Amino acid sequence: MSIGHITRLDDLAADWLARLESPECTAAEREAFEDWLAASPRHVEAYLEAERLHALAAMLAGDGMLRAAAREAHGGRRPAVSARRRSRWPGWTAAAAAVLVLAIGAATWLRPTGPATVTGYATAVGEQREIVLEDGTRMLLDTDTRVTTRYDDDLRVVELISGRARFEVGPDPDRPFLVRAAAGTVRDIGTTFQVSRRGDEINVGLIEGIVLVSHGDDGPGRRLAPGEQVQVDPRGRFTPTRALDLEVAKGWPRGELVFRKRRLDDLLVEMNRYSELPLRLADPELAGITVSGVFRVDEQAALIDALEQGWGLRAEARADGIFLRAPRG
Structure with a gap:
């Protein structure tokens, strides 16, 4: 990637930040921003960096040394740079850019360094x-x-x-x-x-x-x-x-498998991830049985009991697993 391309990407990220923080920002613009983010991971990195530098510039705006450097870059005059979150980035002056460069240097100096x-x-x-x-x-x-x-x-x-x-x-x-x-x-x-x-x-x-x-x-x-x-x-x-x-996604962190009209073989695959002794289907035609319910991942015996009581299946324990069979007759 060329240096010119990196600079252009940084400018775009700064422009997006200004637009999003403007009170006049429209829903269409926010949707366009999300599409721009999704176009490339580098867009995400550039935007996060723009946010970081903007916050850092605001944090260091009261630093006397930075203000003096900005006045020097401005020929001794006080730069009209605001640290407010609603500032318009594309309108930066050379003095504001000088403050940003110093802020970047300060961030590098302040950030601890060390091995990963x-x-x-x-x-x-x-x-x-x-x-x-x-x-x-x-x-x-x-x-x-x-x-x-x-x-x-x-x-x-x-x-x-x-x-x-x-x-x-x-x-x-x-x-x-x-x-x-x-x-x-x-x-x-x-x-x-x-x-x-x-x-x-x-x-x-x-x-x-x-x-x-x-x-x-x-x-x-x-x-x-x-x-x-x-x-x-x-x-x-x-x-x-x-x-x-979302109920399924939030279930396993609680130790629960939430199933809604799912195949029995899918349920067994999930349940077997939590047990050293797997559940197996002795009859392949049982795989398509539709199952709904909430099952504790640490209660294999309760699941077997539910399958026996609710679906009439028979369980047979062997050294290499617990085999589920169809009802007799």
């Missing part, structure tokens, strides 16, 4: 675990899940190696938050979402806020609204965005 912090986390079969990361992000790991976190001065990155995780992302305007899984990258913009991985296929569901799901860090993106989900295959291809059942 890399940590691995894992859960056993049947275990769920919540971790609070150094930035306040709450990460809930589902059963049989492995992740690696890498935090440095520029990025917060979580690699989902296997399983499923839910994220409530802590605020940090200086560092974007990314979740990488197989061919997909999820870029957070202040939100709560979950990511599951089976092999090299991932599913992303958004509970609140905004996320951008892309093929890799720089590939084309798909923006999700709350209550939406999308799948990404191993080649980075997206399925059509579809509705996310």
Whole structure:
């Protein structure tokens, strides 16, 4: 990417920030902004950086040394620069730009430097675990899940190696938050979402806020609204965005599987993730039985009892699993 392109992208991000904060900003403009964000992960990075610099300039506006530098750049006259959130960025003067350059330098000087912090986390079969990361992000790991976190001065990155995780992302305007899984990258913009991985296929569901799901860090993106989900295959291809059942999404963090008219074989796949002794179908024709209900992930016996009482199935325990059979006759 050329330097000229980077400068142009920064200008666009600053212009969007000014437009969004203007009282005259229309709904159509906000929708156009969301489309611009979804067009590329670099747009998200540029906008977050514009917000960070704007907030930093406001914070440092009262610094005497910065004011003196701005007056010097202005030929001794006091620059007409406002730190108000409603300022119009495209109208910056050279003195305002000088203040921004100094603010960037101050931010670099003030920011602690050091090597990246890399940590691995894992859960056993049947275990769920919540971790609070150094930035306040709450990460809930589902059963049989492995992740690696890498935090440095520029990025917060979580690699989902296997399983499923839910994220409530802590605020940090200086560092974007990314979740990488197989061919997909999820870029957070202040939100709560979950990511599951089976092999090299991932599913992303958004509970609140905004996320951008892309093929890799720089590939084309798909923006999700709350209550939406999308799948990404191993080649980075997206399925059509579809509705996310929020009750289902909020159920597994409570240790519950919420099923609404789902196939029995789907239920067993989910339930078996939490148990060392799997449930199996002795008769393949049972797979299509429609099941609805709320099932505790740690109560396999209760599920077997429900299937026996409600659907007349018979359970037979063996060394390699519990086999479900059709009713006699």
